[in-house]
Amino acid sequence: MPTSRSPQEHGQITSYVALGDSFTEGLNDPGPDGGFAGWADRLARILAEQRPRTESGHYDLRYANLAVRGRLLDQIAAEQAPQIESMQPDLVSICAGGNDILRPGSDPDDVAERFERAVLQVRPHAGRVLIFTGFDTRDTPVLKHLRGKIATYNAHLRAVADRHDLDVADVWALRSARDRRAWSEDRLHLSPEGHQRVALLAARSLGLPVEDPEAPWPPMTTHSAAEQRRENIQWAREYLLPWVGRRLRGESSGDHVEPKRPDLAPL
Template sequence: MAANLLHPGPDGRRVYVALGDSFTEGVGDRSKHLPNGVRGWADRVAERLAKADPGWEYANLAIRSKRLRQIIGEQLEPALAMKPSLVTLYAGGNDLLDLGTDIEDLMDDYEVLVARLTASGATVVLFTGFDVKVSVLLEPFKRRNTLYNRRVRELADWYGAVLVDYWAFEAFQDPRMWDSDRLHMSKAGHKYLAAQVLDHLGVPHSISPKEWEPPAPLGFRDWERRQRRWVHDWVLPLFGRKLRGVTLGDQLTPRWPQPVRVPEKGGLKKLLA
């Protein structure tokens, strides 16, 4: 485990602010007891921070489907106003799936966001994007993802950010680490990622990776049935929303819009009891 990289913010408080889209909102890790019906790796990180070092506050401004410029326009200034000591950022994944995205322009905007966050004095955590092998339908986007990851690594080094190289985690080759849409992590995936973030920050925790027997091989009929169900349940609705110009996040608000004091015991659910 790395040496602890965390320190109080400029006013002595310990404030963790999570920024981004569905990846950070927690989609795939369902919880009927928490805002927006999800938990996610960021909540789990906040709870372990408070357990290891009581007094942490936490805000999560991430909303599913948000594009990079929306994250800059809607989340950056509120986050800086909270005077964070820790910021996690994943942004740009939805842009990579938009046909009209210019990757160079996207990464220029991404650098502006990273520069503003690191200039605040906070410890900033960045993520590469995973090469999700869900279908040949998404193979044309692979080059964009490769360019995105290269720039994220370069910017993390240049601005002194902590890099969680999500792309390199072999555990995510297991389909059970993914939700039924094959684009968002399952509960097991969120737990694994939370452990990785905590390890990179040098924060002690007891999250252990899921241990499974190897998945049973699928026969052609089962594979074909699952493919048809995936296309019907996820792919067609996704492209339908793109055609209508709507997203799943349009009616949602941030899960934790203002910093909340994370309970040392009982987790964030305790705040809603």
């Protein structure tokens, strides 16, 4: 869904808060401080570069990232969304519900209703709100069977955006994300280049003049069907089964993890 706002409005973004789970925390995109960067950090940098520097040399942009890996939608609504009232940022990004949709028996209609309630918590206290559709999993083993649920959830998200005047970064339609190189070895989180593509898409959704997130990938050697099957089996053993096991045990990769940027602070 294209933004209806003019490109000039991005110049008014002087504060940005990111809410979400591992996608927004930036897993598998190593940062310069030894932690993770991710698309939200990259978007903050793009926003900052549109602003003048202060006398101290910082960019004239304050940024907080409250996202924590493994968080479900209700946890994001309870732990992260309430902080927006005191922060009053110009921009909030919310990406939530993906971990809920991936759970067996989840209802995308119910998840979407809870997502809208979370949006209503945030909307009065933010200048603009940016949300994200879910990725198209058609080429991902096992997860491709959830494609219909994700598509249903996405349809709800677009309706929520229409009702509440939200910006939408449509990662479902991001063709460059269908390339294997957009994903890290676990196939559940983006690679550094994948995070960069999403950051560019998010910036474009806000009306910023940026590079094309759909720029062609360099040519890559193709694997035979047998090699692909072996890779899929190895991936399932190393990443998928442990991930499923954690969910069956009620464990989260985010247990005891704190937000990496809990306060609105200059870059």
